[in-house]
Amino acid sequence: MEEWRFIDFGLVDIRDMMAMDEAILKGDEGNTFFFWTPRKSIILGYFQKADVELDLNQCKDYTITRRISGGGIAFSDDRCRQINYGVVGTIDNDRFPLDIIGSYKQVCGVLIDTLIEYGLNAAFRPINDVTVDSKKISGNAQTRWEGKLLQNGTLLLDFDIEEMLRISNIPKEKFMDKKISSIREGLTWVDRELGEQRNMEEIQNLMKRKFEERFNVRLKTGTLSAKEKELTKSLLPKYHSDEWVYR
Amino acid sequence: MDEAIKPKQGLHKSKGGLIRSFVKTENGIIKDISISGDFFMFPEDAFFRMVQELQGIHAIREDIERKIQEIYIKEKIQSPGTFPADFAESIMKALEV
Numbered sequence: 001m002e003e004w005r006f007i008d009f010g011l012v013d014i015r016d017m018m019a020m021d022e023a024i025l026k027g028d029e030g031n032t033f034f035f036w037t038p039r040k041s042i043i044l045g046y047f048q049k050a051d052v053e054l055d056l057n058q059c060k061d062y063t064i065t066r067r068i069s070g071g072g073i074a075f076s077d078d079r080c081r082q083i084n085y086g087v088v089g090t091i092d093n094d095r096f097p098l099d100i101i102g103s104y105k106q107v108c109g110v111l112i113d114t115l116i117e118y119g120l121n122a123a124f125r126p127i128n129d130v131t132v133d134s135k136k137i138s139g140n141a142q143t144r145w146e147g148k149l150l151q152n153g154t155l156l157l158d159f160d161i162e163e164m165l166r167i168s169n170i171p172k173e174k175f176m177d178k179k180i181s182s183i184r185e186g187l188t189w190v191d192r193e194l195g196e197q198r199n200m201e202e203i204q205n206l207m208k209r210k211f212e213e214r215f216n217v218r219l220k221t222g223t224l225s226a227k228e229k230e231l232t233k234s235l236l237p238k239y240h241s242d243e244w245v246y247r
Numbered sequence: 248m249d250e251a252i253k254p255k256q257g258l259h260k261s262k263g264g265l266i267r268s269f270v271k272t273e274n275g276i277i278k279d280i281s282i283s284g285d286f287f288m289f290p291e292d293a294f295f296r297m298v299q300e301l302q303g304i305h306a307i308r309e310d311i312e313r314k315i316q317e318i319y320i321k322e323k324i325q326s327p328g329t330f331p332a333d334f335a336e337s338i339m340k341a342l343e344v
């Protein structure tokens with residue numbers, strides 16, 4: 001059976017992680033599936049503006065960076081109950097479709113298969129969301145480079161809506177209660193759906209197995225290559241720079 | 248964009264994401280424009296050329312949409328769920344008094 005690389009980066013600084021993310025896409029080490037756990041942080045989508053999206057005075061204790069793919073803010077609170085994953089795959093029109101929505105659907109299928117295993121009513125909602133009973137539980141973002149795709153996404157195990165609103169650039173007091181209830185209706189997380197806290201590693205292991213089944217491969221644990229490490233080093237200043245984050 | 252004068256934000260939600268525009272005009276011509284949001288566009292860097300090319304054109308929907316369509320063709324842009332008309336709509340909302 002074909003072997004693809006698997007890496008678990010563990011708890012990371014998101015600036016380092018976004019540099020490694022780009023390095024895996026632009027390196028040459030074959031298809032890769034990886035996990036990481038972000039510390040308290042905010043990752044802006046490629047087309048977002050920090051001062052438009054965020055109340056920057058409220059974000060002083062957050063690490064903020066930007067990723068190379070579009071989409072919205074990936075917000076991580078200090079509960080660290082989020083599974084963040086990345087997939088780099090060669091677009092072959094089979095396992096990784098050329099069609100953008102088709103390829104989102106394929107990769108998001110790993111999350112859906114995982115959630116279904118827990119008895120949840122998970123589905124793909126185009127363009128890039130996974131839902132449980134029509135509530136968003138996972139956001140995903142994709143970019144492409146020289147015939148390869150990079151998809152990042154997050155599976156919420158727990159989520160602090162109040163904290164997200166506190167740092168967002170929305171009029172506060174006046175709409176706070178209304179916002180919280182409307183977000184609660186549109187968003188959900190695994191702990192809430194299951195009514196209990198499941199072990200994060202257990203869910204990650206199940207995701208790995210569902211990935212192997214869906215792509216018909218065996219995941220082999222590996223590390224970054226020397227070339228990827230070099231590339232990461234050269235990309236790091238960008239992810240730390242104000243020019244990139246606050247452009 | 249000059250922060251001293253905060254223009255009105257034009258918000259438009261396309262199927263592919265929220266588009267936020269800020270536009271400054273002079274004599275009906277777009278002088279300064281900023282677009283951001285949580286949409287997707289491939290190739291990503293074509294976006295900045297698109298925004299740049301909107302400066303200097305007439306601030307009317309037809310001209311804005313035609314210009315964006317031209318850039319989409321020239322740059323071979325794909326933006327799932329977001330269309331040139333969506334960007335034009337966001338810009339028009341920013342221009343509303």
